[in-house]
Amino acid sequence: MSQKGLSFGSQLLYTISSEVVIIRKVELTMNEQAKYEAIKKLSESGGNKKAVAMKLGCTLRHVNRMLKGYQAQGKAYFSPEFDSGILKDAEISASLT
Numbered sequence: 001m002s003q004k005g006l007s008f009g010s011q012l013l014y015t016i017s018s019e020v021v022i023i024r025k026v027e028l029t030m031n032e033q034a035k036y037e038a039i040k041k042l043s044e045s046g047g048n049k050k051a052v053a054m055k056l057g058c059t060l061r062h063v064n065r066m067l068k069g070y071q072a073q074g075k076a077y078f079s080p081e082f083d084s085g086i087l088k089d090a091e092i093s094a095s096l097t
Contacts, residue, residue: 026075026076026078026079027079028075028079032078032079032080033078034056035056035066035078038052038055038056039052039063039067039070039078040070042063042067043067043070043071049063049064066078
């Protein structure tokens with residue numbers, strides 16, 4: 001598999017076997033970064049959701065939403081550029097079904 005990469009500002013452009021893949025750098029605030037790291041660790045280790053909810057100061061339901069969002073969108077889910085609120089949850093639901 002041949003890979004070539006070019007950088008355009010905050011985006012990387014990769015071509016993998018004639019398919020173009022754009023990877024965008026995601027920058028988060030400190031609060032968003034803390035949420036991202038906690039959910040990433042939870043996703044990888046299958047830890048305690050209640051403990052994560054207490055640490056982040058949110059509900060178990062919100063932790064479940066963030067976990068689904070992380071699994072569907074990755075780090076971009078936590079970005080302020082990503083749509084918020086109901087639209088975010090609707091997009092995740094649509095992508096999982």
